[in-house]
Amino acid sequence: MGRRRGIMSDQFKMEIAKDLGIYDTVQKEGWGGITTRDAGNLVKRAIQIAEEALANQNSNSSR
Secondary structure, three states: OOOOOOOOHHHHHHHHHHHHHHHHHHHHHHHHOOOOHHHHHHHHHHHHHHHHHHHHHHHHHOO
Protein backbone atom coordinates (compact mmCIF):
# COMPACT_ATOMS: atom_id res chain seq x y z
CA MET A 1 0.00 0.00 0.00
CA GLY A 2 1.43 3.42 -0.96
CA ARG A 3 1.84 6.34 1.35
CA ARG A 4 -1.03 8.75 1.56
CA ARG A 5 -0.29 12.27 0.46
CA GLY A 6 -0.40 14.63 3.41
CA ILE A 7 -3.09 17.23 3.83
CA MET A 8 -0.69 19.87 5.18
CA SER A 9 1.67 21.51 2.74
CA ASP A 10 5.39 21.10 3.33
CA GLN A 11 5.70 24.87 3.69
CA PHE A 12 3.04 24.90 6.44
CA LYS A 13 4.74 22.03 8.27
CA MET A 14 8.09 23.80 8.07
CA GLU A 15 6.59 27.00 9.51
CA ILE A 16 5.19 25.05 12.46
CA ALA A 17 8.50 23.21 12.88
CA LYS A 18 10.23 26.60 13.13
CA ASP A 19 7.70 27.72 15.75
CA LEU A 20 8.25 24.54 17.76
CA GLY A 21 12.03 24.69 17.51
CA ILE A 22 12.41 21.41 15.61
CA TYR A 23 13.22 22.90 12.21
CA ASP A 24 16.95 22.14 12.46
CA THR A 25 16.25 18.48 13.23
CA VAL A 26 13.90 18.23 10.25
CA GLN A 27 16.50 19.87 8.00
CA LYS A 28 19.27 17.50 9.15
CA GLU A 29 17.38 14.21 9.58
CA GLY A 30 14.05 14.61 7.81
CA TRP A 31 10.64 14.16 9.41
CA GLY A 32 11.66 10.74 10.71
CA GLY A 33 14.21 12.41 12.97
CA ILE A 34 11.68 14.16 15.19
CA THR A 35 10.26 12.57 18.31
CA THR A 36 6.74 11.24 18.55
CA ARG A 37 6.00 14.00 21.05
CA ASP A 38 7.21 16.66 18.60
CA ALA A 39 5.10 15.12 15.83
CA GLY A 40 2.06 15.22 18.13
CA ASN A 41 2.77 18.83 19.05
CA LEU A 42 3.06 19.70 15.36
CA VAL A 43 -0.35 18.17 14.66
CA LYS A 44 -1.88 19.88 17.71
CA ARG A 45 -0.53 23.25 16.56
CA ALA A 46 -1.80 22.70 13.01
CA ILE A 47 -5.28 21.89 14.36
CA GLN A 48 -5.18 24.98 16.57
CA ILE A 49 -4.25 27.18 13.59
CA ALA A 50 -7.02 25.62 11.47
CA GLU A 51 -9.60 26.15 14.24
CA GLU A 52 -8.55 29.78 14.65
CA ALA A 53 -8.78 30.35 10.90
CA LEU A 54 -12.22 28.76 10.80
CA ALA A 55 -13.42 30.86 13.75
CA ASN A 56 -12.13 34.03 12.04
CA GLN A 57 -13.80 33.01 8.79
CA ASN A 58 -17.10 32.38 10.55
CA SER A 59 -16.99 35.66 12.49
CA ASN A 60 -16.20 37.61 9.32
CA SER A 61 -19.01 35.99 7.33
CA SER A 62 -21.62 36.72 10.02
CA ARG A 63 -21.04 40.48 9.92
